[in-house]
Amino acid sequence: MLKLDGLMVSNKLRESLSENIEKWSQASGRRPGLTVILVGNDPASEVYVSHKHKACQKVGIQSEVIKLAHDTQMEQLKQTIETLNLDKQVDGILVQLPLPSHLNEREALETINPKKDPDALTIENIGLFFGGEGRVKSCTPNGVMEILKYYDIPLSGKKAVVIGRSKIVGLPMFNLLQQANCTVTLCHSRTADLKEHTLEADIVVVAAGKPEFLGKDDFKKGAVIIDVGIHRKQVDGKNKLVGDVRYDELEGWASAATPVPKGVGPMTITMLLKNTFDLARDQG
């Protein structure tokens, strides 16, 4: 079985991104800029934001994190975003989700200028993306496509199954695979017989958010398995990361698969960096 090494692909992409950013910065006299707004102090969000900040610095993107108190009101959040919309040094604005429950996520996202939306979460960018004309593509699904491209996995005419229909993973994944000429089936928690679909598929992308819930018996021999899930599990008192798929079972059965960790995970931030740079180039 071929291990689809997302960490290696991600490192290669970041290397070439860093070189391109350096050249562009010298020519334009400025660096691409990403500002992340973090409301409250959710520990998982703080970790994600710090990873994004460090990754930006490594490739030469100017990064700022604006921390707002948990009890920030909608008007203040919108004002913060509007100020960034007008700032010429800021090419990408990211509101770290989830927001505290008293804030309206959709209203916050719609305040972002769509030309500064590297997560492709504004309605305008979702529409452009599904119409095949997106200025940026959703980060995690686009990361999956980059892994498939790097390993030359044939897509055209293949049967693909996507498990999960979230706005950030499943739905955009469905869209990118159909754009790549796969015949795609989208499964979710109300799918009557999941296995009936997965056993037919040449490529399965699993994004159900259920720790280790699928294994060898759920897939056709020779299938390509992409595991988007990330979960923390306690093994012998230690924290271990696992996915939605029991990776160890796939050896000798799947033709290729992404491990967890070091599979899809690192690609998400890499695509965020790429999108921020693309938006900076668009803005000049």
Ligand code: NAP
């Ligand atoms: P989500 O919003 O919770 O969506 C989960 C989806 O899976 C839903 O559409 C749900 O169906 C479906 N589902 C749940 N149980 C199912 C089952 N038994 N059979 C079939 N479908 C089922 O999750 P998400 O944000 O898409 O994330 C999915 C996983 O990916 C999580 O583990 C998350 O941590 C991980 N993730 C990883 C990255 C990365 O960078 N690698 C990025 C984002 C997310 P319904 O719509 O019917 O409820």
